Amino acid sequence: MNNKQASKPNRLSLLNSLKARLVISALLLILVLMPLIGFTLNDAFKQQVKTAAKNELSAYIYSVLAVTEVENDQLQMPELLLENQFNVIQSGLYALISTPSVNSAKTTKDENGADLLWHSDSFLGLSEPKNLPQPAIGSREFSEIILDGKPHIIYSLSVSFEQQDGAFPITLHIIKDQADFQKQIDQFNRQLWSWLLVLMALLGMAQLAWLLWTLKPLAKFKQELQDVENGKAMQLSVDYPSELQSVAYQLNTLLITEQNQRKRYRNALSDLAHSLKTPLAVIQSQKGLDSSSIEQVSTINRIIGHQLKRAQSAAGSSWHLGVKIAPISEKLIRTLGKIYREPPRQIRADVDPDAIFRGDEADLTEILGNLLDNACKAAKSQILLTVSISELALNISIEDDGLGVSAEQESKIFERGTRADSYEQGHGIGLAIVRDLLDSYNGQLVISRSESLGGAKFLLTFNQKNELRTL
Incomplete structure (x- = not known):
């Protein structure tokens, strides 16, 4: 099944x-x-072969009929015929003359329906055929006959010689072996x-x-779509047949419109962030604020930053964005190595050089940065980053040798609106950002225990297949 x-x-x-x-x-x-x-x-x-054979046998019939004579109700035939094959024993070409049997004058074709009056020398040694065709006087018949177990073609013509005491009907048969015709x-x-x-x-x-x-233009169209999807190009070329030109033009219009809208959207959000931060900074600078008010203002700052990062995510347009993971991961590892020197952490990376994140570079940096930063906080000495690709998925694994994540902490990570403090120093906002970005990219997060290092293991999976790639 x-x-x-x-x-x-x-x-x-x-x-x-x-x-x-x-x-x-x-x-x-x-x-x-x-x-x-x-x-x-x-x-x-x-x-054509059948017609040629029929014409050939018809010519033989008239050549034999030309030398046939009847005198005193006796058939007179020459000793040798003009066609030499009639004179050679079992040459494959035979001439026979029959007349209706007196005993079966009232019957039609049967084994005793005709008497054989004469045959050519070539017929010597062969058995007398049965059921020879007997067409009406003046008529002819072309058919097949079995002679000594072999198929032959036969052409029959019935004529009548007028005598003083009445008519002398005969039927002239020309028989030829089918081997020559079958060979042709x-x-x-x-x-x-x-x-x-x-x-x-x-x-x-x-x-x-x-x-x-x-179909070469379609292959080119598919390749250009993949280049746009992987972030290698921003638009499609227009050098296509007329049937595809309108499609390419509409896609380019869609891409340009989306890019402009995203740019305006991000600019508006940036302006909003700046306009909100200034009043908040003024409030924070006010003297006489109690600790509770200062804490609330700080919370507002964090919430604004978090929501702005969510809003600026490019996941909605990720199908035509692409960034290689290896350079981003190397930059993050170098930065974290400088930050976490005491105690020293060994950050190892096994990243497929061809691995591409189908999304915005800032979103990828946010995801990897938060998870690697949390791993460095939780690890004792070792962190492992593994990135692999398959036909359908991109897999990112981050492991450490720390205490790991308990079942209670794991459940909090997936609860919306809950601060998911998985480590002592606690970075719930960072994990919340990662969770929201994963949701926007339709990614999956699985938390388990690392088999190689013994600590926590965060496995991220992103679907790499979309409808455009199946064109």
């Missing part, structure tokens, strides 16, 4: 590909059209299907090359 369920999406994804559809339709056209042409040509050749047909079939196979292969390659050339 699992294998069947797993293969079904693969088939659906294959049918959803324009390239796969075009290739399959082209192959089906070739695989259906070429054999159909082959069968049609084969049948036409068989009919077999040779034609071999050549026909050989050339058709070669033609099918050439057409298949030509169709594939044509499809690749036709």
Whole structure:
């Protein structure tokens, strides 16, 4: 069941590909059209061979009929015929003359329906055929007959010689072995299907090359979308066929509009932060404020900073942003190494150089910075940062050799509006920012115990697959 369920999406994804559809339709056209042409040509050749054989036997009939004479109700035939094959024993070409049997005059074709009056020398040694055709006088018949277990073609013509005492009807039969005709047909079939196979292969390659050339703009379109998605480009080029130009233009318009809106939004938030901080600074500078008021003003400052960071997150437009993780992590590790010197912490990093965070650089710095800072506070001496990528996900793991996170503390981390103090010095706001950023990027956070270091392990997972990448 699992294998069947797993293969079904693969088939659906294959049918959803324009390239796969075009290739399959082209192959089906070739695989259906070429054999159909082959069968049609084969049948036409068989009919041509049959017509040629019929004409050949008809010519033999008239050549034999020209030397046939009847005198006194006796058939008179020459010793040798003009066509030499009639004179060679079992040459494959035979001439026979029959007349309706007197005993079966009232019957039609059966084993005793005709008397054999004469046969050519080539017929010597062969058994008398049964059920020889007996067409009406003046009529002819072309058919097949089995002679000594081998298939032959037979052409029969019935004529009547007028005598003084009445008519003398006879039927002249020309029989020829089918081997020659079958050999022609077999040779034609071999050549026909050989050339058709070669033609099918050439057409298949030509169709594939044509499809690749036709779909080349789509491949370019996909690559440019991936470049925008990975942050390597800001817009799409417009050098596309007319069918894709409007799509590229609309996407570029969307990108420019979104970038301008995000810029105006961040500028407005920055202005708001500055306008709020100035009155708060004035309030804090007032003399005579009790400690409770000062604490509340500080809390307001932290809340404003936290909410501004949330609002400025670029997660909503992260599909066309991309930043490499390795340079950011190296910068953070260097900075934290200078801050936490006593006691010294060893921060090790195992970061995939190709790992890309599909989001804003500031958001990535905020996430890694807060988690690494908390790990440094909790660790005794060692911190491990691991970043790996797969086809579908980006995995970031931060481990330390501290006391770890208890089940009670872990539950608080995921509670909204609750200060999640996981360490002695307590940085609930930092973890809250990380949690909110993960929510905005649809990321997942799993907290467990590190198997290698023994302390806490924070595992972040970000989905790397989106609809645009399946174009």
